[in-house]
Amino acid sequence: MTDRTTLADVAAAAGVSVSTASLAFSGAGPISAATKERVLAAATELGYAGPSALGRSLRSGRSGIVGVVIGDQLRRSFRDPVSVRVLDGLAGSLGPRGLGVLLVPATGDEDDENDPLVATAPLDAAVLLFGARRSSPILGALQHRGIPVVLGEGPTGLGLPVVGVADRQGTRLLAEHLRDLGHERIAVVTLPLGGARRCAPVDPTRLAEIDCPPAEHRLDGLRDAGIEPVAVVEAAASLVEAGTDAGRVLLDVADPPTAVMTQSDLLAAGVIIAARELGLRVPEDVSVAGFDGLDLPWLAPDVLTSVSQPFAAKGQAVAEMVTAILAGEQPADVELPVELRLGTTTGPPPAA
Amino acid sequence: MTDRTTLADVAAAAGVSVSTASLAFSGAGPISAATKERVLAAATELGYAGPSALGRSLRSGRSGIVGVVIGDQLRRSFRDPVSVRVLDGLAGSLGPRGLGVLLVPATGDEDDENDPLVATAPLDAAVLLFGARRSSPILGALQHRGIPVVLGEGPTGLGLPVVGVADRQGTRLLAEHLRDLGHERIAVVTLPLGGARRCAPVDPTRLAEIDCPPAEHRLDGLRDAGIEPVAVVEAAASLVEAGTDAGRVLLDVADPPTAVMTQSDLLAAGVIIAARELGLRVPEDVSVAGFDGLDLPWLAPDVLTSVSQPFAAKGQAVAEMVTAILAGEQPADVELPVELRLGTTTGPPPAA
DNA sequence: CACCTTTGTCGAATCGATTCGAGGTTGCGA
DNA sequence: TCGCAACCTCGAATCGATTCGACAAAGGTG
Numbered sequence: 001m002t003d004r005t006t007l008a009d010v011a012a013a014a015g016v017s018v019s020t021a022s023l024a025f026s027g028a029g030p031i032s033a034a035t036k037e038r039v040l041a042a043a044t045e046l047g048y049a050g051p052s053a054l055g056r057s058l059r060s061g062r063s064g065i066v067g068v069v070i071g072d073q074l075r076r077s078f079r080d081p082v083s084v085r086v087l088d089g090l091a092g093s094l095g096p097r098g099l100g101v102l103l104v105p106a107t108g109d110e111d112d113e114n115d116p117l118v119a120t121a122p123l124d125a126a127v128l129l130f131g132a133r134r135s136s137p138i139l140g141a142l143q144h145r146g147i148p149v150v151l152g153e154g155p156t157g158l159g160l161p162v163v164g165v166a167d168r169q170g171t172r173l174l175a176e177h178l179r180d181l182g183h184e185r186i187a188v189v190t191l192p193l194g195g196a197r198r199c200a201p202v203d204p205t206r207l208a209e210i211d212c213p214p215a216e217h218r219l220d221g222l223r224d225a226g227i228e229p230v231a232v233v234e235a236a237a238s239l240v241e242a243g244t245d246a247g248r249v250l251l252d253v254a255d256p257p258t259a260v261m262t263q264s265d266l267l268a269a270g271v272i273i274a275a276r277e278l279g280l281r282v283p284e285d286v287s288v289a290g291f292d293g294l295d296l297p298w299l300a301p302d303v304l305t306s307v308s309q310p311f312a313a314k315g316q317a318v319a320e321m322v323t324a325i326l327a328g329e330q331p332a333d334v335e336l337p338v339e340l341r342l343g344t345t346t347g348p349p350p351a352a
Numbered sequence: 353m354t355d356r357t358t359l360a361d362v363a364a365a366a367g368v369s370v371s372t373a374s375l376a377f378s379g380a381g382p383i384s385a386a387t388k389e390r391v392l393a394a395a396t397e398l399g400y401a402g403p404s405a406l407g408r409s410l411r412s413g414r415s416g417i418v419g420v421v422i423g424d425q426l427r428r429s430f431r432d433p434v435s436v437r438v439l440d441g442l443a444g445s446l447g448p449r450g451l452g453v454l455l456v457p458a459t460g461d462e463d464d465e466n467d468p469l470v471a472t473a474p475l476d477a478a479v480l481l482f483g484a485r486r487s488s489p490i491l492g493a494l495q496h497r498g499i500p501v502v503l504g505e506g507p508t509g510l511g512l513p514v515v516g517v518a519d520r521q522g523t524r525l526l527a528e529h530l531r532d533l534g535h536e537r538i539a540v541v542t543l544p545l546g547g548a549r550r551c552a553p554v555d556p557t558r559l560a561e562i563d564c565p566p567a568e569h570r571l572d573g574l575r576d577a578g579i580e581p582v583a584v585v586e587a588a589a590s591l592v593e594a595g596t597d598a599g600r601v602l603l604d605v606a607d608p609p610t611a612v613m614t615q616s617d618l619l620a621a622g623v624i625i626a627a628r629e630l631g632l633r634v635p636e637d638v639s640v641a642g643f644d645g646l647d648l649p650w651l652a653p654d655v656l657t658s659v660s661q662p663f664a665a666k667g668q669a670v671a672e673m674v675t676a677i678l679a680g681e682q683p684a685d686v687e688l689p690v691e692l693r694l695g696t697t698t699g700p701p702p703a704a
Numbered sequence: 705c706a707c708c709t710t711t712g713t714c715g716a717a718t719c720g721a722t723t724c725g726a727g728g729t730t731g732c733g734a
Numbered sequence: 735t736c737g738c739a740a741c742c743t744c745g746a747a748t749c750g751a752t753t754c755g756a757c758a759a760a761g762g763t764g
Contacts, residue, residue, distance in 0.1 A: 004498055006750060017714045022752060029753085030712055049497040053474035055750030058410045058719050064473065065417070065454065078440045079433070088430045091457050098468040101455040102417065103439075105447045116450040121416065122405035122474075145401040146356055240649040273652050297592040298650050300625050358720060369744045374722060381723085382742060407720030410749050 005046045007055075014042035025051050063122035066094060066322055067147075069104045069138055070129045080238050082264070082292050082311065083130055086152060089315020090127065097323055099124070106138055115141075123147050125322050128154060133194060133211050150321045152314065155213050156333060161325070163317045163334045167214050167291075170307035170338035171221025171261070174289055177305075177340065178259045179227060183287065183349050187231040187257035188222065189246040189267050191215045191238055199245045202232040218263050218291065230257050235267050243270015244277075251278050251286065258286060258349035265290035265306055269299060272345065283347035293341055303343035310336050357400045359407075366394035377403050415474035418446060418674055419499075421456045421490055422481045432590050434616070434644055434663065435482055438504060441667020442479065449675055451476070458490055467493075475499050477674045480506060485546060485563050500677045504670050507565050508685060513677070515669045515686045519566050519643075522659035522690035523573025523613070526641055529657075529692065530611045531579060535639065535701050539583040539609035540574065541598040541619050543567045543590055551597045554584040570615050570643065582609050587619050595622015596629075603630050603638065610638060610701035617642035617658055621651060624697065635699035645693055655695035662688050 011021035016039060023031045024039035043050075057063045068090065070083050078084065091101045104117050104126070118141050125148045128139065132154030139158075142149050151162040178186055190202065194211030210216045222229060233249050235242040243262060247270055250260060262268040268290030272282050280286050282302070293308020317334045324331040363373035368391060375383045376391035395402075409415045420442065422435050430436065443453045456469050456478070470493050477500045480491065484506035491510075494501050503514040530538055542554065546563030562568045574581065585601050587594040595614060599622055602612060614620040620642030624634050632638050634654070645660020669686045676683040 008750080018751080019715075019753080020713055022750095023713090026752075030710095032712060035712075047496070050471065051752090052750055053472045054406075054410045054413070054415060055719090056472075056752075057474065058406045058721090058750075059752045061406070061719070063406065067452075078436050081431070084430050084436065087455075091455050095457045095467070095469060098472075100469045100473050103443050103453040103455065105443050115447070117447060117452045119402065120405045120408075120450075121452050122409065144399070244649065244652070269650055273650060277653070296650075297596065298621055298625060298648075300596070301629070356720095360720080370721080371723075371745075372743055374720095375743085378722075382740095384742060387742080403722090404720055407749090408722075410720075410751090411722045413749070 004052075005048045007048075007051055010039060010043045010046055010048050013046055014039045022051070057122065062124055062326075064098055065100050065102050065121070065123055067102045067104045067117070067121060067123040067126040067142075068129060069106050069126065071106075080130075080266070081294055082238070085311035086129060086315045086318075089312035090129075090152075090318050091315070092312070093316040093319030094322065097319070099319075099322070104138075118142065119145075124326060125150065127152055127318055127322065129318075130154075134158070148322075148325045150318055150325065152318050153214055155211075161321050161331045161333055163314055163321060163336070164213070164217075165309040165314065165336045166338045167217035168221040168224065170291065170309070170340065171218040172224040173340040174261060174291075174305075174307050175222050175225035175227045177342070178261070178287065178289065178346065179225060181259075181287070181346065181348050183259040185230045185255075185257040185349075186227055186259045186261060187233070187250045188219070188229045189243065189250070189260060189262040189271060190219065190232060190234045191263045191267075192236065193234050197236045198234070199236045199242060199249065200234055201249070202234050206234065207232075215263055222261070229261075235262075238264040238266050240266050240270040240273070243267035244274045245270070247271035247274025248278075251275055251280060256280075256286065259346070260286060260288050262288070262290050265292040265294040265296060265304055268304055268306065268345070269296060272299070272302070272304075282345050285350055287346040287349070289346050293339070302345055305343040305346040306341055307338050308341045309338045356404075357398045359400075359403060362391060362395045362398055362400050365398055366391045374403070409474065414476055414678075416450055417452050417454050417473070417475055419454045419456045419469070419473060419475040419478040419494075420481060421458050421478065423458075432482075432618070433646055434590070437663035438481060438667045438670075441664035442481075442504075442670050443667070444664070445668040445671030446674065449671070451671075451674070456490075470494065471497075476678055477502065479504055479670055479674065481670075482506075486510070500674075502670055502673045502677065504666065505566055507563075513673050513683045513685055515666055515673060515688070516565070516569075517661040517666065517688045518690045519569035520573040520576065522643065522661070522692065523570040524576040525692040526613060526643075526657070526659050527574050527577035527579045529694070530613070530639065530641065530698065531577060533611075533639070533698065533700050535611040537582045537607075537609040537701075538579055538611045538613060539602045540571070540581045540585070541595065541602070541612060541614040541623060542571065542584060542586045543615045543619075544588065545586050549588045550586070551588045551594060551601065552586055553601070554586050558586065567615055574613070581613075587614075590616040590618050592618050592622040592625070595619035596626045597622070599623035599626025600630075603627055603632060608632070608638065611698070612638060612640050614640070614642050617644040617646040617648060617656055620656055620658065620697070621648060624651070624654070624656075634697050637702055639698040639701070641698050645691070654697055657695040657698040658693055659690050660693045661690045 011018045021039050023029045024036045126142050127150050129152040132151050233246045235246045260271050268288050271288050290304050290306040293306050321331045363370045373391050375381045376388045478494050479502050481504040484503050503512050585598045587598045612623050623640050642656050642658040645658050673683045
């Protein structure tokens with residue numbers, strides 16, 4: 001392959017100056033129809049596919065690329081349908097605005113700071129989706145480079161715009177639902193609370209260490225409903241397997257709770273599996289509820305009771321924030337509404 | 353915020369020329385330790401975060417960005433764990449090589465040709481993951497721009513390097529396994545074969561239209577094992593719901609098959625759900641096998657019999673191809689090995 | 705008919721960094 | 735002491751396109 005043809009080549013072939021040729025493509029500025037035609041014809045002739053993005057970027061200072069860091073580990077987060085669906089909404093909203101989504105894998109190590117992508121990719125802005133800790137090497141590197149950052153779920157107070165959902169209110173509604181059904185012994189499975197990942201009961205010490213806003217808000221919502229959980233277990237990840245592990249811990253005891261609220265649907269599914277393993281019927285022996293509102297067709301014929309959050313809207317809201325920032329505005333935080341969705345996995349507690 | 357500081361600013365502050373300052377960062381060329389130190393110090397002082405990618409890109413002609421088009425519709429493919437895991441492997445392999453992955457949403461419409469991303473994003477190369485049809489507007493646009501393309505699953509003979517798996521051999525092994533168990537009435541659920549999506553029995557007309565290499569190869573593998581399926585149904589997508597639909601079509605008949613082979617694990621899970629709905633036990637009444645080797649913890653305690661393909665290796669192979677192409681080489685097609693993995697969902701046919 | 709406005713083109717500067725050849729210093733050996 | 739080599743540093747060109755001001759030609763008006 002020869003060198004790529006450039007605007008200059010086209011201009012020469014059309015017998016016009018480079019600046020005129022540029023006008024023919026960008027359309028910004030006065031140009032006669034005839035000339036434009038001639039330039040375009042020459043371009044076709046030479047197989048020129050339009051101005052190179054590189055040159056344009058350099059001039060405009062914009063690359064049209066938004067970096068997305070999902071969670072603190074890309075591979076883990078990729079397996080989370082919640083991230084994926086929000087990412088989908090984000091890419092879908094950014095695309096039409098001429099912005100592309102660049103995946104930024106993060107290992108979660110300190111080493112991230114020197115990640116070649118984070119350090120050098122031509123980013124107009126960056127989005128940290130989920131798992132943004134209060135201080136993260138990536139965040140630091142990004143800010144050092146002067147790249148504006150938007151948070152999809154994450155701590156407020158960093159001076160960064162955040163898109164979140166009504167975690168607290170949603171959890172409260174769900175908790176009230178269970179209370180109204182008559183449940184008094186309610187257990188909770190939380191998302192990873194930050195720091196080392198493990199499946200373990202949560203004690204006050206651990207509670208004080210929480211660095212995961214959604215988990216924190218959802219626990220607050222529980223308290224809003226006036227419910228004091230009989231047990232709280234932290235899951236190692238938002239995965240079915242982790243839910244099963246947590247479920248075993250909670251249910252394989254002498255006096256199990258009558259209801260389990262989990263902080264994600266995948267965890268809830270895992271708990272249901274653990275319950276079945278232990279010979280407990282859902283919801284007759286134990287009620288299980290999740291959070292997210294994922295479609296879980298494989299749970300059929302059961303339908304999970306959950307708090308559904310608007311995935312696509314979340315991605316869209318983030319996209320709008322990014323757009324606003326690039327336009328020089330300073331967007332305010334957004335909290336998206338959630339909806340309590342009753343399924344077949346919750347019911348009255350066993351008569352005992 | 354003031355204008356971003358540039359290399360020139362740093363050079364001025366350090367009292368050296370721009371070229372020398374550049375040397376201090378790139379390290380390519382002789383430079384005294386003292387000078388380098390001074391430049392770096394000045395950079396820190398000014399909060400300069402290293403050379404801008406834009407300038408570098410322009411000069412080198414490389415952006416370090418690889419576009420990835422997943423399937424013919426990003427949102428659909430995102431829901432497919434297979435795509436996601438391959439993408440994960442790809443991003444993971446490309447990252448350390450300093451290459452980033454840019455998501456390119458495709459609607460599948462003709463309109464894709466004018467997608468702003470496809471048309472203007474500064475791509476060094478592009479990867480079409482799954483669902484690359486023999487002729488796609490995106491592929492055309494990409495090639496017109498002179499961007500090298502690599503296929504992750506897709507038709508050979510386009511002159512594009514392809515990474516695939518041993519679909520044919522894997523299916524053959526699985527089919528032989530079922531035959532050895534004594535099955536004679538075997539039905540098949542295929543992936544979408546191309547064109548309009550629908551759940552429908554496959555007749556010879558449709559068979560002739562297949563534009564989906566994996567589906568085709570897997571059907572070939574069946575024939576290699578000397579098996580003529582009693583029924584073939586095309587699924588609307590590689591999703592659990594679609595599998596359930598197909599399962600109902602196949603199993604809710606007077607004389608159902610004793611085994612169902614599906615072309616994906618998600619489809620298999622759907623078929624299992626359909627079987628349960630119909631009161632059929634798996635594998636006592638009907639055996640079900642998939643393809644992919646996904647982890648399906650929610651199928652517990654069942655474990656799906658399947659042909660497992662190496663997701664991460666696939667992504668890695670694609671990454672290597674991209675690297676090779678960028679290095680000016682012309683990589684050969686790759687076919688990755690698969691492994692028959694026996695689970696609990698296949699067994700001898702019912703005594704009848 | 706002269707002058708002013710409009711319209712269309714062009715030249716040159718610019719974006720931010722890389723790279724190569726030229727030139728200046730220093731140091732060492734003869 | 736002179737000359738040459740090694741080693742740094744610097745200036746300038748370059749990558750590909752955009753953009754602004756200048757300028758010329760065409761058209762309109764008094």
